[in-house]
Amino acid sequence: MSVRLPDPARMEGRTVVVTGASSGIGRAAARELALLGADVAVVGRNRERTEAVAAETGGRAFLVDYDRLESVRELAAALLEAYPAIHVLANNAGGTAARDTTPDGHDLTFQRNHLGGFLLTGLLLDRLKATAKAAPTGSVRIVQTSSAAARSGRVRLDDLENRTGPWLGGFRAYGTGKLENILFTRELARRLQGTGVSAYAFHPGFVATSFGGEGVVMSAVKRLAIPPEAGAAPLVGLAAADPLPVPSGNFFDRLTAPGRTPGQADDAALARGLWEASARIVGVG
Template sequence: MEGRTVVITGASSGIGRAAATELALLGAEVAVVGRNRERTEAVAAATGGRAFLVDYDRLDSVRELAAALLDAFPAIHVLANNAGGMAERAETPDGHDLTFQRNHLAPFLLTTLLLDRLRETAASAPEGSVRIVQTSSAASLSGRVRLDDLENRRGRWLGGWGAYGAGKLENVLLTRELARRLAGAGVSAYAFHPGFVATRFGGDGPLISALQRAFALSPEQGAQPLVRLAAAARVPAPSGNYFDRLRAPGRTARQAGDADLARGLWEASERLVSAR
């Protein structure tokens, strides 16, 4: 990874921190992106990377992050959209469902703002080395995406799992649409399920803690798909693929193969991030 720049969101803890650590050891220059200043700066210091702060609850903060990254790095080889998670039922200052914005809309905006830099990097980088990697989840299997209800305002809330599953499915759809739009540009896109990982995502209740002790992967193990998709000289699957840990193609919801839905999601997301 010598001479390559990797941007990792959600890099202040869990999978993101583990991936930042390993990619830095492989020689990458890592942009450590997080919400918590203390944790983000600590990871940057430990990895020799650079810290960037962002609040995905505010799209203006995402725009500020993109501007800072473009100013800092003349080339970006890997964008790892790793931030996300389940949230309470709430509305962001931008007027969007919190889970939808954190898992899809904010990373969509960051990706589109960095696309030209990724294309420029690909023009002079080794073939196939410029990539967009999305941390999705097996929760996408139970997700349902409705273009007429992207904000999750209809139906039962189910403790947030419906909205979260939809967001993770949107990660897969975005990956498929990126592959279509970037064909021939030298930039590939992949999504992956990290497995059941012991992170802060599930909270710290006694049941979650017991399940994690018994069954969960470590953050370092969960980060392996991200590390390999970022660092491998060649990814053993075409652009647009979804990996179940290290295996592709992974099992996906039926909607994941709907090219019209993927295109419609992109177009709707463009309208939502540009509406002020």
């Protein structure tokens, strides 16, 4: 039976970290969370846009380049210095990318969609757990922006870097990254049992943002898309609704759970394997 996400509650006294917050649903979510009273850490890649959103929301701007894992480590250090408590981490950064290799030697799409968020979460996890000890039950959460595109992905532990198979403009690798977001969420939920920290993933819907470029076909398709504010609604609800109506580890399709996922999303051994491989790669976890 489907369960609908409740309306957001007030968030005074809570700190929310939103990555990918300089545009799109991240920007819309940061604005709405600030209106609900949250102290928002606005994380983005572009300095001008990130600082503009921070000014709009009364939050603080933090810059990061997910193409460099050292930049993610620097972000985590800055967040830990700035906030003695972190109530919500919203891993929202990601997207399609050219078939390229990062300075760290990893597939660009894999690093942007999974490795960066995995590393940031691992570096902030102790702070989230400590926050949960003093916070209201169930209010400390990790939220992953995934996608229905996960249904087109396939995770292979022997090819996490997307070295084989057709590229298909990056959308195959993107779908795999979004499936990795769900697997990561479910393994997080398993590992965080009893800590007071919960984890959820969601599909925002097809949103009218800069994602996917501005070609003729994509521009035509985007006319059917929902605005960023609507796409941000699941992120805001998962950060702010109190309580959430489903257990940790659930995937929301927009505002309802459980959302439809591919068979691999239910493979607990694959989720553990992805975690262990990712931890070896980034040295955290």
